[in-house]
Structures are given as structure tokens and as C-alpha cells.
Amino acid sequence: MSGRLIALAAVIAAFGALSTVALMDVGYFGIIEPHFQSWGAAQVFFDLVIVCLLACIWMVNDARERGLAVWPFIALTLVAGSFGPLAYLAMRELRGAEKRVTGTAAAR
Template identity: 50%
Template sequence: MRVALILVLAAFGLFSTYVMWQVGYLGIWQAGMSSVGAWQVLVDLVIMSWIALGFIWRDARQTGRTVWPFALITLAAGSFGPLLYLLLKPSGRDSALRAA
């Protein structure tokens, strides 16, 4: 799972960097508001970001992790927040000790 998260984060990060270079941050939002179909996709992504934040918030409370950096990244950059949260999740014995 960790390798898949790294690959997705790297590929999406490179693509996002390219898009930002082409149209800028505001250009992404403008494209998301250019038609009723684009609005539907934008609203869908916002809803999914809020759902992901709910899961992150609950998991962070249960495991003693800090939620704020991931919440801010999610609000500013979408799926980068949840991807980083999953990627940086403590593994093995350390996470079992924190949950206890």
C-alpha cells in the first residue's frame, strides 16, 4: 500500500505542478467554474474532500495524531492532504502503542 501511495502522490504531484505552471492556482479554480459540468465535478471534489477530512479527523483522534496540517493541506490542495496523511501514518509497533 505504501508503494502505491508514493507512486500516486508523486505522479499527481508532478501533474499538479505542470498544471500550476500552465494555468496557476486561480486558473484551476476558474476552469472548475467554466461550465455547469465543471461545477458538478468541482462540487463533487469538495464534498469528497470534506468526507476525507471527517475520516482523517476521527482517525487522528483515535490514534493521537495531529490533524491540523493535513486539514489545511486538504483545504488548500485537495487530495494531497489525505494522501500525505495515509503515507505518513505510523506503522507497526509504534502505532499500536499510540492507540493503546
């Protein structure tokens, strides 16, 4: 297992734990609601929306180059934000590791 994959797994686990606690505390709409109570909070919300949209564009382009299915990760991004790109990066790393192992075995 690569260092990048271990780091991604740790980030996904930690962010997942934080998200679980937040959802249990205030619910899905409770996470979004404070972002409409001030201009500063709205700025943070729309900043995150822009970053997620840019990540979706990057994922589509990267997936085309690599021949990967990207739509599950786009859907996950639309529903769960950063989990989509994080999961895509983990899958991409796993796929790269498979190719490196297969390429090494084929070279023998």
C-alpha cells in the same frame, strides 16, 4: 517499506508531477476557473469539495483513535486538495510501521 507505502508514494509523486505541470501552465486560479464556466464543470468541482470535506471528517475521527495530530493535513487539504488525505495516509502507514517494529522489539 510496505507495499501500501510504496503505492502511496507513487500516487503522490505522479499526482504531484501532474499538479506541478498544471500550475506552471495555468496557475492556481487557472485550475479552478474552468469549473465555473459550465454546470457540468461546476458539478465536478463541488463533487471534489464534498469528497475532500468527507476525507477531513474521516481524518479527524481516525486521528483521534490513533492519537495523531491531524490539523496539518486538514490545512493541506484546504489548500492543496487530495494531497492532504494522501499525506495523512502515508504518515499513518509510517506510524503503523514504527509501532509494528517497536512492538516486535519490545516482545523480544
